[in-house]
Amino acid sequence: MTAAYxxxxxxxxxxxxxxxxxxxxxxxxxxxxxLESYERDLRAFLAFVGPEKDAADIAGPxxxxxxxxxxxxxLCARSRSRMFVALRCFFRFCLAEKLIGADPCGYxxxxxxxxxxxxxxxxxxxxxxxxxxxxxxxLSVRNRAVLEVFYATGARVSEVSSLKVAxxxxxxxxxxxxxxxxxxxxxxxxxxxxxxxxxxxxxSRPLLRRSVxxxxxxxxxxxxxxxxxxxxxxxxxxxxxxxxxxxxxxxxYPHLLRHSFATHMLEGGANLRAVQVLLGHSFLDTTxxxxxxxxxxxxxxxxxxxxxx
Numbered sequence: 001m002t003a004a005y006x007x008x009x010x011x012x013x014x015x016x017x018x019x020x021x022x023x024x025x026x027x028x029x030x031x032x033x034x035l036e037s038y039e040r041d042l043r044a045f046l047a048f049v050g051p052e053k054d055a056a057d058i059a060g061p062x063x064x065x066x067x068x069x070x071x072x073x074x075l076c077a078r079s080r081s082r083m084f085v086a087l088r089c090f091f092r093f094c095l096a097e098k099l100i101g102a103d104p105c106g107y108x109x110x111x112x113x114x115x116x117x118x119x120x121x122x123x124x125x126x127x128x129x130x131x132x133x134x135x136x137x138x139l140s141v142r143n144r145a146v147l148e149v150f151y152a153t154g155a156r157v158s159e160v161s162s163l164k165v166a167x168x169x170x171x172x173x174x175x176x177x178x179x180x181x182x183x184x185x186x187x188x189x190x191x192x193x194x195x196x197x198x199x200x201x202x203x204s205r206p207l208l209r210r211s212v213x214x215x216x217x218x219x220x221x222x223x224x225x226x227x228x229x230x231x232x233x234x235x236x237x238x239x240x241x242x243x244x245x246x247x248x249x250x251x252x253y254p255h256l257l258r259h260s261f262a263t264h265m266l267e268g269g270a271n272l273r274a275v276q277v278l279l280g281h282s283f284l285d286t287t288x289x290x291x292x293x294x295x296x297x298x299x300x301x302x303x304x305x306x307x308x309x
Contacts, residue, residue: 016055017042020093029182033158041086055094060104063087120260125248126151129257130192132245138204139225143238145193145200146222146230150239150254152193153177154261154279157232157254163221165205168197179280187278197221 024030024038048066049058066087070080088105095103121129130151133144149160159177167176168189175189189197208223222230235254243252250256258279265275276284 013046013049013053013055016094016097016099017046017090019097020090023093024089031158031180031182034180037082038086038089041083042090044083045087055091056100058091058100058104060106063104119250119256120263121248121250121252121256123264125246125250126257126260126264128246129239129242129248129252132242138207141196141200141204142208142222142230143242145196145204146235146238147242147257148193148196149175149189150257151261152190153187154258154265155187156258156280157235159280160222160254161230161232161235164219165201165221166219167221170194170198177280183280183282185277185280 021035021038021042025035030038045066046053048069049062063084067080067084070083075083084105088103091100091103091105094100130144130147133140133147135141146160149155149163153159153175155177156179159179162178163175169175173189173194174186177185177187179185205221205223208225208227210227218229220229222235224230224234239252239254239257243250262275262279265278266272272284
């Protein structure tokens with residue numbers, strides 16, 4: 001997607017969609033990934049209602065029919081819920097801009113989504129994962145730093161990918177992360193992550209940076225072997241490879257380290273509000289999913305505290 005709002009063609013709804021996406025980009029500061037997601041969801045809806053429709057022509061029953069159609073075509077509840085949210089945001093924008101007289105999404109309910117407890121790695125598994133990258137070559141040193149920063153901060157993969165050298169303050173032992181909507185937060189960086197990152201900056205990044213013109217260096221913290229920004233797909237590959245090296249049988253991916261960070265912090269006695277801030281969650285109920293208790297701890301607590309256990 002380019003910097004300008006995307007062009008949606010083939011529908012009278014197009015001008016309203018373009019205005020909405022431009023609003024999301026400029027006023028709300030949504031990331032490229034979020035904008036592309038909204039665009040895909042709006043495209044799908046435009047294809048369903050047909051090219052002759054105008055924003056003011058959409059009524060509540062059509063929203064319901066669309067959600068039902070998505071279900072009949074095998075779309076899971078989570079995806080249907082996401083697409084409904086996109087429509088709801090769009091029509092609320094249209095209502096605020098007086099493009100429509102009533103919000104058609106007010107007649108429909110968002111598909112119910114079961115909340116699944118997030119899987120996590122045990123502290124021992126995390127240790128094996130982090131130590132899987134033991135090499136002294138530039139890529140191994142970089143990969144170890146990537147893994148250490150992930151677990152030390154609980155960051156999202158997009159946040160790690162967009163880190164710049166200037167975002168790390170070694171004196172204050174903190175790192176600056178930019179979350180959803182470019183919301184900025186400062187997060188402590190532990191000793192192991194600081195040491196791994198310092199080693200990478202001293203020995204590996206200068207070698208990776210040599211592959212490009214130094215004038216093109218945009219200050220990205222983690223760089224590919226070609227001297228460019230280390231992208232999301234590269235980071236996924238690093239985490240997957242480390243899991244294979246560590247012999248971890250679970251499906252390991254970057255967000256799993258975020259889950260593990262939150263779970264281990266809470267199990268260690270951290271305050272839920274503190275974990276919310278560290279994760280960059282806007283609402284506390286998003287963080288509360290991590291308050292699940294593992295069965296062995298539940299049995300242990302029951303045996304220790306129930307008077308007739």
